[in-house]
Amino acid sequence: MKQVIYIVGFGPGDRAYMTNQAVAAIEQADLVVGYTTYINLLKEQFPEQEYYATPMRKEVDRCRAAVEEALKGKTVAMISSGDSGIYGMAGVTLEVIEEMHADLEVVAVAGVTAASAAAAVLGAPLMHDFAVISLSDCMTPLERIYHRVSCAADGDFVICLYNPKSRSRTTYLAHAAELIQQYRSPDTPVGIVRNAGRADQKAWLTTLGQLKEEPVDMFCVVLIGNSQTYVQNGKMITPRGYCVADTGAKG
Structure with a gap:
């Protein structure tokens, strides 16, 4: 069975705006990966999760780290504000998975865009x-x-x-x-x-x-x-x- 990596759009950051699927993906993840500012927003609402954050301009490094952790057996949630497929992390995550020839199950989770x-x-x-x-x-x-x-x-x-x-x-x-x-x-x-x-x-x-x-x-x-x-x-x-x-x- 392939390891799962979720690509999650969590809306504006308030749990009230998150879809049920987004909440479930974050809660099921062993590791939540994202931009530092967005990770800080989620820590307030999901304090029990493990997080990995990188600053702005480190998007590719962030994706590679997420894929590497998924290949080790962790269920990973790569998060974006808004919708991950609209100015978010979906595209670069999929490109990195292809570049690394990673055999993972990718689940994209829609969010509320700005x-x-x-x-x-x-x-x-x-x-x-x-x-x-x-x-x-x-x-x-x-x-x-x-x-x-x-x-x-x-x-x-x-x-x-x-x-x-x-x-x-x-x-x-x-x-x-x-x-x-x-x-x-x-x-x-x-x-x-x-x-x-x-x-x-x-x-x-x-x-x-x-x-x-x-x-x-x-x-x-x-x-x-x-x-x-x-x-x-x-x-x-x-x-x-x-x-x-x-x-x-x-x-």
Whole structure:
């Protein structure tokens, strides 16, 4: 029987957001492996587990360590915040397993990604087609990122921006907003959620024209509406296209 390695998305980090499958995978694991910040979140909720953490930029080393421990006979949970298959550890873990010719049973566990968590806080901004784009150029050339932003704006997608600003990347969000304004009004609603789904969650609404002035950092998700998005009763809404008025008129 093959040893199991779980690739787990644990949502924002709060157990209330975790799927039952994610909770079960973490509890069944002999070793939980992940990024230091995320391990610290899980230790508060699963204090009985054994953990192995590495800092940022050590993703490949982390995956190799997880695979090596699984090959020794341990059931391992490789964890990611959000969903492991969306900007998470699923891809690199599978690549490392292939590179090491490891004969393991891989079980991917879906999680609540930041876009979903943030959208729920804001109302219903993702009710129509949307694009998720990371503004981090650690893995993707900046010009390609800007091209994707422009294409999404031209296609009238709702745009969800991950990693919008850091201490070293202070101008990317402002430039992205300028690119999007070539295709839509500066009054376009924008929702910002910081630490979505966590105890210190904060959310607020602004406009595309004011976005570059907002106090955004790496812990924020920015959702920019399409040409139909509007705000009502403090909620950001992107219509799906249902004939709400007609339905009401017919009783």
